[in-house]
Amino acid sequence: xxxxxxxxxxxxxxxxxxxxxxxxxxxxxxxxxxxxxxxxxxxxxxxxxxxxxxxxxxxxxxxxxxxxxxxxxxxxxxxxxxxxxxxxxxxxxxxxxxxxxxxxxxxxxxxxxxxxxxxxxxxxxxxxxxxxxxxxxxxxxxxxxxxxxxxxxxxxxxxxxxxxxxxxxxxxxxxxxxxxxxxxxxxxxxxxxxxxxxxxxxxxxxxxxxxxxxxxxxxxxxxxxxxxxxxxxxxxxxxxxxxxxxxxxxxxxxxxxxxxxxxxxxxxxxxxxxxxxxxxxxxxxxxxxxxxxxxxxxxxxxxxxxxxxxxxxxxxxxxxxxxxxxxxxxxxxxxxxxxxxxxxxxxxxxxxxxxxxxxxxxxxxxxxxxxxxxxxxxxxxxxxxxxxxxxxxxxxxxxxxxxxxxxxxxxxxxxxxxxxxxxxxxxxxxxxxxxxxxxxxxxxxxxxxxxxxxxxxxxxxxxxxxxxxxxxxxxxxxxxxxxxxxxxxxxxxxxxxxxxxxxxxxxxxxxxxxxxxxxxxxxxxxxxxxxxxxxxxxxxxxxxxxxxxxxx
Numbered sequence: 082x083x084x085x086x087x088x089x090x091x092x093x094x095x096x097x098x099x100x101x102x103x104x105x106x107x108x109x110x111x112x113x114x115x116x117x118x119x120x121x122x123x124x125x126x127x128x129x130x131x132x133x134x135x136x137x138x139x140x141x142x143x144x145x146x147x148x149x150x151x152x153x154x155x156x157x158x159x160x161x162x163x164x165x166x167x168x169x170x171x172x173x174x175x176x177x178x179x180x181x182x183x184x185x186x187x188x189x190x191x192x193x194x195x196x197x198x199x200x201x202x203x204x205x206x207x208x209x210x211x212x213x214x215x216x217x218x219x220x221x222x223x224x225x226x227x228x229x230x231x232x233x234x235x236x237x238x239x240x241x242x243x244x245x246x247x248x249x250x251x252x253x254x255x256x257x258x259x260x261x262x263x264x265x266x267x268x269x270x271x272x273x274x275x276x277x278x279x280x281x282x283x284x285x286x287x288x289x290x291x292x293x294x295x296x297x298x299x300x301x302x303x304x305x306x307x308x309x310x311x312x313x314x315x316x317x318x319x320x321x322x323x324x325x326x327x328x329x330x331x332x333x334x335x336x337x338x339x340x341x342x343x344x345x346x347x348x349x350x351x352x353x354x355x356x357x358x359x360x361x362x363x364x365x366x367x368x369x370x371x372x373x374x375x376x377x378x379x380x381x382x383x384x385x386x387x388x389x390x391x392x393x394x395x396x397x398x399x400x401x402x403x404x405x406x407x408x409x410x411x412x413x414x415x416x417x418x419x420x421x422x423x424x425x426x427x428x429x430x431x432x433x434x435x436x437x438x439x440x441x442x443x444x445x446x447x448x449x450x451x452x453x454x455x456x457x458x459x460x461x462x463x464x465x466x467x468x469x470x471x472x473x474x475x476x477x478x479x480x481x482x483x484x485x486x487x488x489x490x491x492x493x494x495x496x497x498x499x500x501x502x503x504x505x506x507x508x509x510x511x512x513x514x515x516x517x518x519x520x521x522x523x524x525x526x527x528x529x530x531x532x533x534x535x536x537x538x539x540x541x542x543x544x545x546x547x548x549x550x551x552x553x554x555x556x557x558x559x560x561x562x563x564x565x566x567x568x569x570x571x572x573x574x575x576x577x578x579x580x581x582x583x584x585x586x587x588x589x590x591x592x593x594x595x596x597x598x599x600x601x602x603x604x605x606x607x608x609x610x611x612x613x614x615x616x617x618x619x620x621x622x623x624x625x626x627x628x629x630x631x632x633x
Contacts, residue, residue: 181217372412
């Protein structure tokens with residue numbers, strides 16, 4: 082028993098070992114990348130908690146990069162490099178740059194070993210070349226490795242993400258050498274192979290004069306050099322190629338060359354319809370250059386119409402350039418863009434609040450669609466058909482072809498939507514409610530007697546409501562709609578009044594209950610032995626005596 086007790090109780094050595102393990106497991110390790118939480122931003126520093134009650138400060142610029150600012154806020158989880166757990170100030174020494182560098186080096190070594198390209202940004206010029214940011218790791222780009230040909234101005238390449246090939250790297254020394262030229266040469270080789278496969282006799286291509294000799298000129302066709310013999314330079318006699326050509330000159334002007342500059346997006350041109358298909362119409366802008374007007378770009382309002390019903394072959398049309406793809410040799414054209422947006426025209430002529438008339442084109446579960454000026458449609462939602470009756474009931478009174486007047490409520494040009502209202506033509510009955518509120522006593526006129534109750538109009542306003550059978554009287558025996566007649570005046574109490582939702586409810590029963598409570602409070606209590614009839618009789622008698630006293 083003693084032995085079992087001693088084994089259950091940890092010794093001093095066991096406790097020391099456990100304490101050491103807890104410190105080891107809980108404390109972040111120096112010389113490693115750790116995760117931390119941003120707990121504060123102080124001027125140009127971010128305060129980061131890396132766990133175990135250890136905090137450090139990192140300059141915000143370390144979270145930025147070439148061409149972008151730091152995007153960090155309190156609560157963000159970030160990875161940082163822990164140089165020291167505690168400095169002289171009792172804070173951890175952290176570095177985001179080193180963490181990014183450690184992470185990047187791992188990825189870059191993998192890419193280097195597998196001969197893969199990496200993404201980087203040229204951000205600075207140094208002696209003999211440039212420095213490149215490879216997502217945290219800084220590499221050297223020799224000037225000779227920038228391009229296939231020498232480049233005088235590299236500013237267009239600065240701060241632009243682009244691919245590079247790693248030529249060599251030494252992690253111990255922290256050196257990485259990259260090449261952009263290698264990437265371009267591989268691309269050029271691929272283009273050369275593609276060009277060879279696609280070359281055919283009689284094909285017209287363009288090229289740049291690379292070299293001139295007595296017997297002709299060598300032309301760069303985009304990866305392949307071709308010989309242009311002096312006798313084939315021009316139809317006229319040419320004694321020497323320099324009479325016609327210069328080095329660097331483009332000798333064949335492909336009609337698609339410089340197409341983006343010639344046909345800028347947004348510009349308008351005239352063209353001739355050459356072919357019509359189910360999906361659009363082809364328009365010739367000049368010999369050899371055609372563009373497509375997709376069916377969706379032919380008309381603002383005719384959405385499901387065959388292009389042949391809008392344009393015809395050989396017709397001259399005005400078009401607008403929407404997109405130019407010189408690589409795929411495609412130009413997207415728009416026909417409707419040369420005309421004014423009919424929704425813009427409509428809102429100028431009929432701003433919100435204007436009255437219009439349209440023809441019922443369609444009825445749906447949402448409401449009525451009216452055909453309007455400019456070949457556009459507007460919708461009257463069910464909730465905007467009538468102030469008093471439900472829209473599902475009112476919409477049945479309309480049929481296709483009916484001429485309907487409405488008020489413009491809203492026009493959304495971007496979404497091509499026009500919202501209309503019919504009930505708004507009559508004005509809002511709530512405007513006639515005055516100071517009516519819940520609890521008010523009102524006089525109502527019966528306008529219709531139904532089996533379930535009576536329809537009434539509140540005297541002095543345009544408000545109508547329905548008093549259901551159970552609200553016609555306090556006594557169940559008097560809750561009979563047939564005891565009322567059209568034109569009869571009745572008093573009732575307002576039990577619900579909401580201007581926003583236009584809901585008004587009145588109750589005769591509620592008024593009788595309230596009057597009964599008031600009479601009991603003033604003239605007696607049923608607990609005293611008096612009946613309710615006695616109390617109400619006393620109240621009525623006193624009410625009639627007061628006018629008589631005033632007369633005397």
